[in-house]
Ligand SMILES: Nc1ncnc2c1ncn2[C@@H]1O[C@H](COP(=O)(O)OP(=O)(O)OP(=O)(O)O)[C@@H](O)[C@H]1O
Ligand SMILES: O=P(O)(O)OC[C@H]1O[C@H](OP(=O)(O)OP(=O)(O)O)[C@H](O)[C@@H]1O
């Protein structure tokens with residue numbers, strides 16, 4: 001890596017390393033330097049940046065400045081951006097961004113952490129190149145742009161938003177009218193070496209891989225950045241491979257999914273670089289903290305706390321009645337506490353207060369079961385966090401890292 005100084009008449013700084021300008025990717029061994037006229041903001045640096053290749057430049061070596069900050073990549077725009085910030089906020093990890101056009105931010109609760117807002121595909125590319133350590137994106141993006149790179153580790157694979165599937169779709173009409181599965185599509189006599197099945201997709205890594213894995217031979221791919229659902233009607237392709245969520249876009253464009261045509265089910269994930277977690281100071285600890293907070297929040301989001309009063313002769317007898325009901329087991333069984341009262345000058349126990357966690361979806365059933373075993377005064381409240389002794393994902397991460 002090198003720095004080159006130009007004459008004062010041409011006040012241009014030249015860089016050949018990402019340590020000099022955080023926008024540029026590291027790892028180039030050839031001499032490509034970037035000219036920039038202003039120092040910040042980074043966006044204008046990119047705009048004013050032009051690569052020059054120096055053949056015999058006289059260069060002075062710069063001391064290699066290793067970055068010390070931990071870097072988390074978050075989607076800068078698109079449908080994942082807002083929900084990602086929402087998830088972090090719900091985990092008490094609010095991102096502090098001074099201006100929406102500024103691409104760097106921080107999370108005050110996490111020391112030495114920089115947040116970099118990037119397009120999802122660039123987050124994955126930059127984790128692979130070592131310019132980011134962690135990122136939150138859709139699994140589809142990790143799979144497409146990570147291309148099975150062994151350095152990428154899914155730290156949390158179910159952040160519970162951004163649900164969609166990468167799926168093949170074909171027209172409902174014409175030669176496809178009675179085709180309803182991948183097998184039927186593959187068997188159509190129309191596809192030959194000279195006239196392959198033409199698929200339009202933005203997933204040019206996963207698409208061909210899936211077709212090959214499923215034994216489809218005569219297939220060709222074309223690509224576009226969006227509105228792929230128009231391609232068949234425009235005569236550009238026979239089928240498309242794109243993300244589907246509600247299915248509305250397919251329906252409105254006269255397309256249908258087929259059995260066996262789902263390449264991948266996706267949702268938001270937390271992904272990290274194995275190398276960073278092992279080698280870079282603090283990355284593993286920060287990953288642990290983010291993971292714990294995510295798990296505690298997501299676990300709690302699916303549950304309610306239910307408290308009720310129950311008459312009984314002992315805590316054990318009350319617990320037995322509760323545990324006789326399938327929906328009342330709670331996370332680790334019920335908490336049963338005596339409610340003391342004073343009668344005829346004596347302190348005694350008539351009631352027990354019970355506390356259980358119940359899945360949100362089973363709330364009403366649980367209330368009915370509680371009443372059936374003598375529960376009264378049922379109170380239901382939201383749960384904010386459930387911290388387990390140790391999260392199973394942390395154990396599995398350590399295993400993957402060989403730690
Ligand atoms: N229809 C959808 N419903 C739910 N999640 C989706 C849907 N489409 C995409 N996603 C998820 O959101 C991620 C980001 O998609 P989005 O379209 O916002 O960004 P992008 O595709 O990177 O940007 P652009 O479409 O502008 O190129 C996808 O990688 C996927 O995980
Ligand atoms: O099943 P649905 O709920 O209708 O969602 C599917 C659509 O959503 C995505 O497009 P997006 O909105 O990101 O537009 P784009 O094509 O410009 O990326 C995807 O590429 C589909 O076109």
Ligand SMILES: [Mg+2]
Pocket residue numbers: 226
């Ligand atoms: Mg999109």
